[in-house]
Amino acid sequence: MNPRRKVARFFLTGLPILLGSLFFLYPQIFYCELIAFSDFKSTDNKVYFGPGIGRDKYKTLKSTIALAEARIDSFYQCKKSNPKIIVCRTPQQYQKYCSSTEGAGCSIGTPWGSSYVILNAQGMNIDVIAHEMSHIELLKRVGWWRTTTGIPQWFNEGLALMLDRRFVSHTTPRERYRAYRYEWRYYTRDGRDLLLLKDISTMREFFGGDQRHVMTAYMTAGMEVSYWLLGHGDAGLQRFMEQMREGASFEEAYGPAGPHHFKGSKKISE
Structure with missing residues (x-):
């Protein structure tokens, strides 16, 4: 078949079907x-x-x-x-x-x-x-x-929390981290009911629970990202985004998470 006719046939048949499927899934x-x-x-x-x-x-x-x-x-x-x-x-x-x-x-x-x-x-x-x-x-x-x-959902949400002062009003890096850690301790009962970052990496994992689960996920993300920014600063965030855009994996661009958060928690010690 003539290549031009193939293209025309796609636009006449395939494209409407594709658009219809997208509308059904994402209206x-x-x-x-x-x-x-x-x-x-x-x-x-x-x-x-x-x-x-x-x-x-x-x-x-x-x-x-x-x-x-x-x-x-x-x-x-x-x-x-x-x-x-x-x-x-x-x-x-x-x-x-x-x-x-x-x-x-x-x-x-x-x-x-x-x-x-x-x-x-x-x-x-x-x-x-x-x-x-x-x-x-x-x-x-x-x-x-x-x-x-x-990019895992916990980072996406944690970064957004840095501009959202509904839960933590502090804007200086150190005080913001301390405030999120305080909130994290409250929602996890001092680490006894913690959520690991790997368990809130997708939209479904992050939001797939009751209100307390979602709030715990938010505070976990906020604490981790605020600590990361405390150590890396604005320049570190810029480097992270550039490296991600250039093809680096999240782990390569971000580096290790902060295991110090969970120090002393019963689940971690077990």
């Missing part, structure tokens, strides 16, 4: 990609407000988003990502674009470079926005494939 991605053609309103083609959000609220909400962006810019030493922001007013809107009814925000990145931060207007604040933007920034710096297949 939220398609809804996000088509946000400009929805009933959400935007004045800049960047921030989209759900029906029911008054125009008088736009300025305040945009100001909150800008403050979160400034936090990303400072932490990552120059913000490189530029996700579209979708602000939902109702749980139904949030579920449509986030594919979830839980939380105040979520983030979506695609292999072709599009990225979105979906927010629940009722619960959004600087911390929530900065947390979700951190996920997108990491995707941008390291690459979609390398991030989704090579």
Whole structure:
């Protein structure tokens, strides 16, 4: 068969089937990609407000988003990502674009470079926005494939916690680590109910449990990443992302985790 006819045949038959399969599996991605053609309103083609959000609220909400962006810019030493922001007013809107009814925000990145931060207007604040933007920034710096297949979920979430002050308000590296270690001791009952990093490496492992499991996973990730940053600093984070993007494994770029966290715990000593 003529090569051109093969290509034409693919676009006529194979492509619609592929797109239909993707929509069935990930409908939220398609809804996000088509946000400009929805009933959400935007004045800049960047921030989209759900029906029911008054125009008088736009300025305040945009100001909150800008403050979160400034936090990303400072932490990552120059913000490189530029996700579209979708602000939902109702749980139904949030579920449509986030594919979830839980939380105040979520983030979506695609292999072709599009990225979105979906927010629940009722619960959004600087911390929530900065947390979700951190996920997108990491995707941008390291690459979609390398991030989704090579970076464990505990690191992704732990790094996002460094910009999220809902659990630990300290911003200096040493005090932030101490605060996360304190929280970790509380949720693990001083290490008796600890979660090992290897057991929270995937999305399913990290979020696949009750509220206490998820909080313990967050505090474990926050403690580990805050300790790593205490020793490696901003320059270390930049090197890590560059090495990951250039093809290094996570273990090569990150180095050993901090076993000192679990010193004295009953499970480790056993």
